[in-house]
Each structure stands twice: as structure tokens, then as C-alpha cells.
Amino acid sequence: MAWAAGAGLAAGLAANFVRKAIMQAPTALAGDWDQALAQEHKAALALFDKLEQTEHATRRAMLFAKLKQALSRHAFEEENVIYPALRDHGAGDRAEAFNHDHGLVKQYLFDLGRDQHRSDWTTKLREFRSLFEKHMREEEEQVFPELKAQLSEDENHAVTMAMNKEGLKLA
Numbered sequence: 581m582a583w584a585a586g587a588g589l590a591a592g593l594a595a596n597f598v599r600k601a602i603m604q605a606p607t608a609l610a611g612d613w614d615q616a617l618a619q620e621h622k623a624a625l626a627l628f629d630k631l632e633q634t635e636h637a638t639r640r641a642m643l644f645a646k647l648k649q650a651l652s653r654h655a656f657e658e659e660n661v662i663y664p665a666l667r668d669h670g671a672g673d674r675a676e677a678f679n680h681d682h683g684l685v686k687q688y689l690f691d692l693g694r695d696q697h698r699s700d701w702t703t704k705l706r707e708f709r710s711l712f713e714k715h716m717r718e719e720e721e722q723v724f725p726e727l728k729a730q731l732s733e734d735e736n737h738a739v740t741m742a743m744n745k746e747g748l749k750l751a
């Protein structure tokens with residue numbers, strides 16, 4: 581009996597590990613940390629686009645849950661690894677400004693998730709998308725390349741590994 585329960589638990593843990601690995605795979609396979617985060621930005625924009633095009637309640641709920649999961653994991657990776665690295669390399673003000681944006685992202689996710697039938701839902705989603713787009717452009721075009729250039733190859737590799745480890749926790 582006990583062995584059966586143990587085997588069941590082991591199989592469950594293995595299945596969970598595989599599921600997490602699959603969820604994290606696009607990030608882990610994208611290469612360096614900055615490329616992986618850019619890849620996640622792109623995937624989030626694609627979800628915003630799909631959401632804008634759908635009025636169907638169930639599909640909207642499903643896509644919105646996906647967007648929330650993707651952005652939460654993305655923020656977790658940045659806040660636990662990338663922004664601390666920014667603070668360590670003289671860009672604390674940028675880290676704080678980005679953290680503030682992440683707070684707004686959570687607010688949009690909360691507001692849009694609470695009432696998915698409101699008439700101005702898509703208008704609010706578009707506002708959310710422009711905030712996200714401005715934020716990701718600052719990261720991708722300015723702040724992340726500056727950080728990457730300040731780090732050695734080994735340090736960049738360590739950041740990539742640490743970021744994937746954080747991502748796996750929420751995958």
C-alpha cells in the first residue's frame with residue numbers, strides 16, 4: 581500500500597517537473613537572460629493581441645488567465661534576479677521605476693480580472709498594453725543592454741541560470 585502511494589507521489593512529482601520544464605522551456609531555450617526576457621515580452625504582446633480580438637467570454641477568461649500567469653512569472657524573474665543586478669550595478673533608480681510599473685501591471689491584472697464583462701474592458705486592456713509596451717521597450721532597448729555590457733560572460737551566464745531557476749518556481 582505504502583509503496584503504491586510512494587510510487588504515485590513519485591509519478592506525480594515527475595509529471596509536475598515535466599510540466600514545469602515544458603512551461604519554462606521557451607525561456608530556457610531562448611539563450612541569454614536578455615534574449616529570454618525579450619522572448620517573453622513578445623509572447624505577452626501576442627496574448628494582448630489575441631485578447632483584443634476576442635469578445636467570447638470563455639475564450640477571454642482563458643487567454644486572460646494565460647496572460648496573468650505569463651506576466652506574473654516574468655515579473656518574478658525580473659524582480660528576483662535582474663532588478664537586484666541593476667541595483668548592484670548603479671542603476672537602482674531604474675530598478676525602482678520598473679518595480680513601480682510592475683505594481684501597475686498587478687493593478688491592471690486585478691481590475692481586468694475582477695470584471696471581465698465590463699463594457700470598457702477592451703479600452704482598459706489597450707491602456708494596459710501601452711504601459712507594458714513602454715516598459716518592455718525601456719528594458720529591451722536601453723537598460724538591459726547596459727547591464728549586460730557591464731557583466732562578464734560568466735556573470736551573464738550566472739544571471740541566466742538564476743533567472744531560469746526563479747522562472748521554474750512559478751512555471
Ligand SMILES: [Fe+2]
Nearest residue numbers: 658678715719
Ligand atoms: Fe519588467
Ligand SMILES: [Fe+2]
Nearest residue numbers: 617658716719
Ligand atoms: Fe520585462
